[in-house]
Amino acid sequence: MTDTDTALQPKKKGLTRRQKRGLSRGVQYAVFAAAVIAFAVTADWGRLQNQFAQADIAKQMFPDVITLALKNTVLYTLSGFVVGLVLGMVIALMRLSSVGPYRWLASVYIEIFRGLPALLIFIFVGVAVPLAFPGTEIPGGTYGKVALALGLVSAAYMAETIRAGIQAVPKGQTEAARSLGFSPAKAMVSIIIPQAFRIILPPLTNELVLLFKDSSLVLFLGVTLEERELSKFGRDLASTTANSTPILVAGLCYLLVTIPLSFVVRRMESKAQEAIR
Numbered sequence: 001m002t003d004t005d006t007a008l009q010p011k012k013k014g015l016t017r018r019q020k021r022g023l024s025r026g027v028q029y030a031v032f033a034a035a036v037i038a039f040a041v042t043a044d045w046g047r048l049q050n051q052f053a054q055a056d057i058a059k060q061m062f063p064d065v066i067t068l069a070l071k072n073t074v075l076y077t078l079s080g081f082v083v084g085l086v087l088g089m090v091i092a093l094m095r096l097s098s099v100g101p102y103r104w105l106a107s108v109y110i111e112i113f114r115g116l117p118a119l120l121i122f123i124f125v126g127v128a129v130p131l132a133f134p135g136t137e138i139p140g141g142t143y144g145k146v147a148l149a150l151g152l153v154s155a156a157y158m159a160e161t162i163r164a165g166i167q168a169v170p171k172g173q174t175e176a177a178r179s180l181g182f183s184p185a186k187a188m189v190s191i192i193i194p195q196a197f198r199i200i201l202p203p204l205t206n207e208l209v210l211l212f213k214d215s216s217l218v219l220f221l222g223v224t225l226e227e228r229e230l231s232k233f234g235r236d237l238a239s240t241t242a243n244s245t246p247i248l249v250a251g252l253c254y255l256l257v258t259i260p261l262s263f264v265v266r267r268m269e270s271k272a273q274e275a276i277r
Contacts, residue, residue: 051243052243052248053248061237065234069228069230069234072227073257077215079150082147084150084152084158084211085204088156088158089158092106092163092166095107110159110160112156113152118149121152122217123220124149125138126145142227146215146218150211154210154211161204165197166192169196169199174191177192202269205261205264205268206265209262216229231250233246233250234250234251
């Protein structure tokens with residue numbers, strides 16, 4: 001074979017980038033399908049059904065699981081969110097203050113309460129506060145304690161979110177407000193904060209989802225039968241019936257709230273990205 005014949009032969013080409021992506025995707029789908037099939041084949045569905053899917057036990061939970069447990073969970077979450085939002089706003093403004101001690105105090109609070117597990121905060125509110133202030137009762141009883149505990153936990157995260165939102169507002173907005181005769185405080189309240197909240201609404205809604213799950217820690221405060229939330233309600237019935245069906249039903253009730261909220265967060269984030277474009 002001559003050199004000319006060799007040059008005329010077509011060169012072998014490897015896979016294109018698109019083909020490689022398709023091959024990689026196909027391998028991933030195959031691995032996922034294999035894992036699902038292996039789980040379906042090896043799992044003991046009869047035992048799972050007996051332990052987690054007893055219809056008669058699930059029926060015993062209604063309507064109390066909705067009218068009592070879910071209602072209390074929602075109330076705990078909303079009260080904690082309100083306390084956390086108000087406290088977080090104050091801490092965020094302190095963090096942005098020109099007064100040094102305010103900034104230092106806000107920074108210390110954020111670092112401490114972001115670093116501590118939520119469980120320790122609940123124990124602190126339930127045990128340390130009564131010891132530190134003998135004879136003092138937190139208003140609202142258990143609901144007040146839960147609101148305070150969840151508020152302390154969420155305020156540290158909300159403060160940083162609010163601070164970032166305020167700083168994301170263009171400085172020209174502040175300058176325009178000042179040129180119109182607004183005082184710094186009035187410009188912050190009337191112009192900057194409303195615009196900042198439009199920016200931070202998705203992460204704040206996401207924080208609401210996290211608080212909804214953290215409300216399960218209320219059991220460490222020692223609640224009565226009428227104050228039980230979803231986790232405590234499901235756990236008590238699971239102990240009574242020696243079956244895990246109540247826990248599964250409680251978990252489904254959590255998803256009944258968290259999945260729509262998560263969908264709302266995604267929608268708000270997509271709309272925010274479209275507005276930026």
